[in-house]
Amino acid sequence: MKSKNRSWRWLAAVVVLGLLVAACGGSSGDTTSTTAGGQTTTTSGDGGTTTTQVAANPGLEGCSTDPLNCNSGPRQDGGDVIYLINQTWDGWNLNRVEGNSVYTVQALEGMQVVIGQYMPDGNWVWNMDVLASEPTFENGVITYELKDGVVWSNADGSTTPVSLDDFILQWKFLSGKPEHCNQGETDDAGNPVEGSIGCFPASTARYEDVVDVTGDGNKVMFHFPEGYKYAEWHAFFGGLYYPAHIAREQGFDIDTPEGVAQASDWFNKNVPTWSGGPYIIENATLAERVVMVPNPNWYGSEKPTLDTVTKEMISDNQSWLPALANREINGGSPASFTPDHIQQLQGMNDVYWGLGSGGAVWEHVDVNLTTLSDPALRKAILTAIDRADARTRIFGDINPQYRNNPIFPMNDPNFYEDHVEKYGYGSGDVEAARQILADAGYTGYDGGAGALKAPDGSTVPAVRFGFLASNTNRARFAELTQSYLAEIGIQVELVAAENLGALLVSPDWDLVIFGWSGSPLFTSSANQFYNSASGSNFGHLSNEQVDELVQAVLEAETLEEAADLVNQAMAIVLGEEAYTLPLWDTMNLTFVGTELVNIRDNHFDSTRAYYNLAQWGLAAAN
Template identity: 30%
Template sequence: MRTRTTRLRGLVAFAAVSVLALSACGTSGGSDNEGPESSPGFAECEQKPNDCNTGAVKDGGSLTIMSEKSIQDWNVISADGNTADTTLITNALIPQPFFSKPNGDIGWNENLLVEEPKLLKNDPQTWQYKIKPEAVWSDGTQITAKDFQYHWKVANGTDCPDCDPASDTGYKSIEKIEGTDNDKTVTVTLKAGELYSDWQSLFQLFPSHIAAQQGDLNTPAGLKKAFDFFRGTPTWSGGPFKIEKYETDVSVVLVRNEKWYGKKAPLEKVTFRIITDQAQHIPALRNQEVQMLTSQPSPDLVQQVSSLPGVNFNLAAGQTWEHFDLNTTNKYLADKELRRAIFTAVNRQEIIDKTVGSFYKKAAPLNNHNLMPGNQGYKDYITPTNQGAGKTEDAKKILTDAGYKIEGGKLIGKDGAPVPPFRFKYTTGNTLRQQSGELLQAQLKQIGIDISIEPITSLGGTLNNGDFDIIIYAWVGSQFIGDNVALWRTGGGSNYGKYSNPEVDKLLDAAARELDKTKQRDLFNQAGELMAKDAYVLPLFQKPAMIAVYSQFLNVRNNPNNSGTTYNIQEWGEKA
């Protein structure tokens, strides 16, 4: 999810936190690294990802987790705030009907709901949530249908046109949300003729009564004020913890929410310590200044973690994937032939071998924009395009056939003027992405293209503002791919490079409405084949997610999906 994440929906990842466990396949094609991907204490996670590290825990205690990125925006359903790192914290505050388990299966929120929500009918598509009578916000106000209605209104693109949700997919198809039984039964009905296969991915709950204090929620202006209000530090919670203290760029301290309606969380306090310099992560873990890391893995980090006594670690890969994006609003990159040449010159295997492949032997080139290897319907449509294969001469031919020239090692445009350097952006402190940029720089130099490498501190802001020419980040996915429409469709909330292809739009719209999963995947593959030919985003590889935690903590495990490691934070504790 940047690894985005509306938890079950597509997340931008600052760090890799959402991957389908155990679904990676292939080898790095050059790395001789055969090191372990789990410590003995986490060895059972390979076969039992949902249940490993389970045990009886005592009441009390605290845990401090390392967080790699600063928080730019607390509103995780906004385009800026929808990031994996922030979601790791807000999982403890924001209720959601469904969540992703470590093995990629979908679970329903048994703390919030009386029963598992199910479809009532398909014409019009209708489903229902039954909220527990005891489910309340931290100020004692009931969690009700109004909280579902708030998310719908700010995300549907109509009621609040100036809101900037990360995705409107699904929400724009809703005709009405009704509350009955004192607003504890929530009935969602789609518009006539509309279908949405990934309905379980919808809704993160914010307190509508607090939103209403900012303005009239029946007006665009009032909704916008509420939407912007939630960008600030949450003073409320509907989860097992609440924020006691937030120091910008320093730490977030969570304590038990005394109004929590589920089983009391064993831990009294969970602290997220923000340290963007990864060189400080291992010393902090070694000195027990923190007891847990979910850091971006690197060769040095993995090697050091694996040698720390009393620390369990695990690497797993699945639905999180790294990619290069090109900004089509750049007048040069608006030319499809130039984009094709750039991607044809990129050598993904070299990038893998010299970065992630040095410590994760399963890393391999990814050849699909929406489905991961091992997922039903996965199709390789990238290889036939020669993109990512490092075919420099083929790239040069694409350029010369299109009217470009390479003179004196510089690419000359169709107008006879040199093509200026492109700005390559990556999140500061991410060594692997910096190295990927340096390798890309050398690869593109062979076809006369220069790039300047620029670290950024705000991935969300950079993406939302389109302040890049080439950028590297990751999407955190789940088995719900319908929401991926927002990544690729013209005007999509997460289509940061402003890609547009009317044929792709038609296929994506059809995919979002298709209830048959096999047909839906086929439609996404058809769209993906066209997208590959347009050379807008080049998939690189599935990212491994890492967790390292001291062995006295139980019920903590890697969850390489967009719900993230904190999906079950209310169960964490110290050994009894």
């Protein structure tokens, strides 16, 4: 693999990082990679290779200083690993709004064709097992050249070459254009209507700008308009999950919008029986488990050594560590944890564990602008919520970094601007919140929960606060919010949802707490979160100026220009609209049995520890 410098201009505060990377060497054109087997391979410009052994580096303690080698070591052949997924997933098609979750990403990891990804040190890395050369972006065209032998492995053991058709199908899934795919029927709030057949893309950013996708031999070209600006073009296309030939075999005419919509729906409802990665799914049950075995037709240089990898969904966080102690699971990288988990892990001698945060994942509260339509009421709510009190009550002595900007974390030295504390949001300042309400004509704000009266004299309805029932920290935050908002006369009803995706696209909440899990990219994020037409704009923000700014971000020529536009948009999203309250960067916890090597967290990618699944293994005997 070859690496590209990260877009973020800051160093992440991390404890658990990653494994495999190749960086460009000296003038000879050498590349060097440290592999899972505990050896370094150097490839010279003329294609010759030399291999030297490097010391194994077991455990996660060294990840902060040696992020590319921690917990590395040689593997033995064979073995079975069971790894935790801590929440359910709602489908098998990542492209769709209902399937676009971190848990779907983790469930599928290992079966896709990876073009490139962010590694645990924050650098983008091209997958040179797939690519014959590094991609380019010239004259509005991104060009990918595939190696010979990159194939899909089919359920019957046969193979099908990865082709231009696969890239075109992905474009049609995500373009949002009716000539490519029927977009399906939505309700008044913009959510998919049950039973409607459409693509329902989670985001159309960048794909909607592509004017054509063409091929020339092993080359695939994405054509953007002439003069198109794209500062983060390298991460446009991360990989392929859904083969065109499978869609055709199911009888879908993917040359028509109707056929593409039917294919999108089918891929969401059916377990993948194919693979373009190191593992293939042997059996799976939606929202429960995925069992993977090595792909017999895997073309990559790093061969899996495990017999099986089972991804087991366990939402009950009290059972994780007992299951680990009994080796009912071998490890996990859950989306949340409590201080009790840390205390228990400190007493487990046969487990490696680590905490860290790269700033790519953060918690936030969003507001439903359809039901809470008065900006003054929203501003009062966000002001009355007490982030400091909540953080202490939830995390104890663990202090995740506050998030004062939805796009840029506080330790970004170049682009960060405060868009939270400057407005008093999250301060818990009851008097300031009451004054906002008084100035807007509200009364009863000092009368306790349920006493608040709107300017027209009507009682302000109870505010429904949605959260994922199995996420203990979010449930605790919602409970605390009941007391915070009671101080300004608002009754809060808790809405504990078993399915986060279904909750977000439903109209059954006024406030909701959840996390965004991403990467060091930022030019597409604001568009996905806040564009009025985005399927991920769950609270229905609709502001023409914001739409113009986030679109301009996509067209910016430099990261500096893009960041300035982002911060202009955030001043409106928070300062004027009071649409969201960023809380804090998510602290990631990873724990893994000492019998395993090459497993560690990746704070810069939604896959988390699954990012290098091909390298996982049982530690070789000394």
